[in-house]
Amino acid sequence: MGNVGYPIILRLIIVVLQKICHWFHLDESAALYEYILMQPRQCLTHLFPARETWILLVLLLVYLVAAPLIIMGLEWNGQAFQPILSKSSGFYKWLNSLFQVVQVRTSGPNSLPIAELTGASLILLAGAMYLSAYPLTIVMRTSNEQLKTNHEKTSRYQLTKMLSYDFVVIFLPWFLIAILEGPLSDTDLFAIFFEIVTAYGTVGCSIGAPNVNYSLSGTWSVTSKLIIIAIMLIGKHRGMPDDVDGAFNDWHSDDEEEDSVDPGRQTSRESA
């Protein structure tokens, strides 16, 4: 509700408020809510037109249905479900799998022991973390009315731009940290990759380290920590609008039209 579902729920709330105002003949408020629904990206960075909001909703639902089933299938008899085998039930396995796939798209608490998951599940989670910001960011950028050309507004253009950028941001730090923290086994190398992806996706789902109650990267050297800090900051900016956004637009387009309420601040145009 605070991130992935925010644009969807906010639009739903605005639609409901608009209907309620209409029913109670609060025409002025209804018109304002209708304006917000018609010009969402002029009002807010996280409010999208109806079509884009539906696309986000469908993508979210597909993910929430498919990913838990895949995790359950991969881990059904594995170590990850051992702690809840006393309440051996498909429902609890599904619930914990659902919790896990929801959290890897956004935040960090785990319902399954990450270190006990199979390699295939970890790759699936890494992919989910990496792709987590894509739908929202691409919709945000393509719906930005400040973009000049139609080419810039296409999802394919924004996707290609982000992928080429992400490649550098993920693989260069992976290489550097592997040098700094070496010698490493294949498992360690994957753990580093997982840590980098989770930092870049601003998810925070770490495989962890033995005998410590913090993330794997918390055990690394100062230089490696600085690299992870930089990745977190870059990852945070991945989700922001590509350019000055339409939602900031009031500053320049409206100034020429405004007059001061205070008679002492009358503009020269009015005086003329």
Place this chain on the structure above:
Amino acid sequence: MEEATDKSTPERSDGQGSVGRQTPEKNPADPPMINEDLTNNISRLGKLILQGKGKLRTSYYVQHFIVWVFLSLVLGAVFYGAAAGKDSYINTLYMAVSAITATSLSSIDLSKPDLGPRIATLVFVTISGAVFESAIPIGLRLWRARGTQSRNPKVARGRAAILHLLVVIVCYYIVVQLTGFIAFGIYLEFSEDGSQIMHSSGNNAWWFSLFHVCTSFENAGFGFLPIATSSSTNSHSHCYSLGLWL
């Protein structure tokens, strides 16, 4: 006098110079209007960024990034103070960046009952969430437009609309978190599973609820429970409650 007037009017990027909006003449007897000057300066900065072309316009991302780096360094120092110097600056910087980017990777053991790091984490996480951040541009626009009326009905309607939107966002922000805080707190305080978790981990149910609901809503996911042991697997209601607010 003429020179002073020119300086007070920012040059427009479209080459129209001072043809546009002009500042009113100031009566020397008037008291100094500090707030108005501050508003004008911020407004000019906004115009420079928004109307600028070439490097100035496209460097918006870089400017934003630099501000965040500076903010991280400062908040890292604040976190260091909150941790009473028990951890190194690199670790507190790491935690501060992790909190303000809502990542939740940690280099400090938050399961230890140290209040300073926990409060610092909660505050930093709260200001980093998508809902809070999305409301900032609206607040800035309304603050910029305060005390003025537009003769353009389209602009006036737009301002009224974003004011309505801001009210909706604030209500959403408060109601969702408050509901989660109460529901999760009741569960932790009064249910068998919840009270067992609180007893074994030595946490207060309401403080635990506040921290976890806020950090989940802001999509950070910091927690008081040890990372290695997943309480959620032992408590399915806990898992479900938190999952709802994610």
